Amino acid sequence: MLNDLQEIERLKKEENAIILAHNYQTSDIQEIADFVGDSLELCIKALEIEESDVVVFCGVDFMAETAAILNPCKKILIPDMGSKCPMxxxxxxxxxxxxxxxxxxxxxxxxxxxxxxxxxxxxxxxxxxxxxxxxxxxxxxxxxxxxxxxxxxxxxxxxxxxxxxxxxxxxxYVHKMFHLGDLHFLREEYPDAEILVHPECDREVQEAADHVLSTGGMIHHVAQSIQKTFIVGTELDMITRLRRENPDKTFIPALNEAICENMKLHTVEKVKNCLLNEEVVVQVDENIANRAKLAIKRMVEVSK
Ligand code: 13P
Ligand code: SF4
Known part of the structure; x- marks a missing residue:
């Protein structure tokens, strides 16, 4: 009898599938993913998956839809269809x-x-x-x-x-939870730490930070920084990846409650079930997809 992880590996081979995950996914999802990244990296990855027939997208709906728009001939699956970004x-x-x-x-x-x-x-x-x-x-x-x-x-x-x-x-709603007072308190508590926040945070929170970065920007910044301690103002699981890749550095969440419930709907069991049943297929109306694709591809061109 195979456990969930072994079954996912077996199904991935059988279906010629790849698992993509956003940086806000839980550690167990990040661990089974073939690629973990920010929204831009996931868009670029979605353009480079010629060899796979099936993509399991562990992120919110707009990310999976973007992969579907860029790959109309592939099967794009999302483990929980309810994972929608309210913004x-x-x-x-x-x-x-x-x-x-x-x-x-x-x-x-x-x-x-x-x-x-x-x-x-x-x-x-x-x-x-x-x-x-x-x-x-x-x-x-x-x-x-x-x-x-x-x-x-x-x-x-x-x-x-x-x-x-x-x-x-x-x-x-997640990035709205960060408040200036929390950053001031943490700054006093950890005077040597650098404060990193996401640009979805309110203006005064951005102004109080040392760096305003995308999730991928945080990964790159921390990797090349000589700094040892970071206060992180974005979704809580961002710290999961930062800690895994930088075991010698310290990461302090700016707020323990900053959890994107929508991202957390995916679980390892749901990943297995979606590979097994291939029912939750992400589809975008062809006319909308063709127009949206132009705007996505223009962005990727500019980012090269
Ligand atoms: P990134 O593009 O920085 O990964 O952010 C996506 C997101 O949804 C932030 O809330
Ligand atoms: Fe949407 Fe969640 Fe990102 Fe906020 S944290 S923008 S709700 S995906």
Missing amino acids: AQMLHAEEIRKAKNRHPDAAVVLYVNSLAEAKAEADILCTSANAVQVVESLPHDKVLFGPDRNLAWYVSQRVNKTIIPIPEDGHC
Whole structure:
């Protein structure tokens, strides 16, 4: 009788499958994954999986949808279909069309944390790792940027362009949990530590940090830093990977409650079941997918 891990290995070979996981997945999912990364790295990986027929995507829906848009001929599975990013649900295609009518001279840059129907309305996508680079790459002086208002603010501080957030108050409920007072307290408690936060955090939290980085940016920063202690202001499981890859360094969560419940719906058992049954297939309407694909590919080109 095979245990879950052995069964997953057997099914992966049988189905010619690969497992991709976001940095916020639990340690047991990260351990069974063939590749763990941030949103941008996962998009790029999804373009490089020619040899696999099946992809099990351990992340939220927009990440799996992006893989499906880039690979219409492959079977993209998600272990729990309920794993949805609430921020992505905050901006629908209709609202973008209205904003475009109000600002016909503006480019539309959408965060990859968005619905497929919204991506289809974008000129180009971005992630938190490349948002500034993407906005800089455009000839436009005015940019409609959504759905994350905090990432829009982060970009507006680094480019000489007008950034208009759509919607007004798009946000991530996990990164909204971080407060300035907690950072001040931790700074006093650990004066030698460096504070790293994600650009989805509120403006004053970003301003109080030493570095504002995507999850992949945190991995690279810590790997090349001479610093020994880090206070980490993003989803709690980010620390799982940081600790595994940097056993000689210390990581202090800025907030133990910062858990993305939506990401945590995937379990090893559900990964096994989804490989076994191949029922939870991620599909995107062909017309929407074709338009969204252009915006995703433009982003990948700019990030090379
Ligand atoms: P990264 O692109 O930094 O991995 O972030 C994705 C995300 O959902 C953050 O909440
Ligand atoms: Fe969405 Fe926030 Fe979860 Fe990231 S952490 S997937 S933005 S809810």
